[in-house]
Each structure stands twice: as structure tokens, then as C-alpha cells.
Amino acid sequence: MGxxxxxxxxxxxxxxxxxxxxxxxxxxxxxxxxVGTLPDVEQEARDQAVKDYEEAKKAVEEHExxxxxxxxxxxxxxxxxxxPKAATKTSSSS
Numbered sequence: 001m002g003x004x005x006x007x008x009x010x011x012x013x014x015x016x017x018x019x020x021x022x023x024x025x026x027x028x029x030x031x032x033x034x035v036g037t038l039p040d041v042e043q044e045a046r047d048q049a050v051k052d053y054e055e056a057k058k059a060v061e062e063h064e065x066x067x068x069x070x071x072x073x074x075x076x077x078x079x080x081x082x083x084p085k086a087a088t089k090t091s092s093s094s
Contacts, residue, residue, distance in 0.1 A: 014064050021067045023060030029053050 015022035029049045038046065 014061075015067060021064075023063055025056055025060060026053060 029046065
């Protein structure tokens with residue numbers, strides 16, 4: 001029939017927008033179509049805006065990953081705390 005091209009989608013775990021601990025980013029500075037045609041001062045400002053955006057994006061991703069990890073540990077700790085109680089109940093009833 002035809003070649004099927006599968007899109008490779010990155011599986012990035014992140015917090016939902018409504019989560020109180022989710023991060024927010026400034027608007028993406030986007031691509032510069034006139035690279036090399038801007039005056040030096042404007043190009044430097046644009047480069048700095050792109051750099052600042054990338055740093056903010058990385059900080060948000062790291063923060064959200066940390067929050068997700070903490071929540072997973074807390075959920076795992078709750079399950080471990082419940083499991084021994086259930087085990088003692090079954091062992092005491094036998």
C-alpha cells in the first residue's frame with residue numbers, strides 16, 4: 001500500500017496545567033527567520049531571550065520531575081505502610 005511512517009513521540013511525564021505545582025514559561029521566542037540581518041544590538045537581545053527561555057524551560061522540567069518523583073515515593077510509602085497492616089491482619093486471623 002504505502003510506507004507507513006510512525007511518529008516518534010517523546011514520552012515526557014509532566015504535571016497537568018491545573019496542578020498547583022506545575023511550572024509556567026514565558027512565551028517561546030520562536031525561530032528567527034532573519035538571522036544575520038538584525039542589527040547587532042537586536043541580535044544580542046534576541047539571543048539572550050532564547051537563552052533565558054531555554055534555561056527557564058529546563059528549570060521547569062527539572063522541578064516537575066522532582067515533584068513527580070516525590071509524589072511517587074509518597075505513594076509508594078503509603079502502599080508499603082498499608083501492605084504490612086494487611087499482612088498482619090491476615091496472619092493474625094489464621
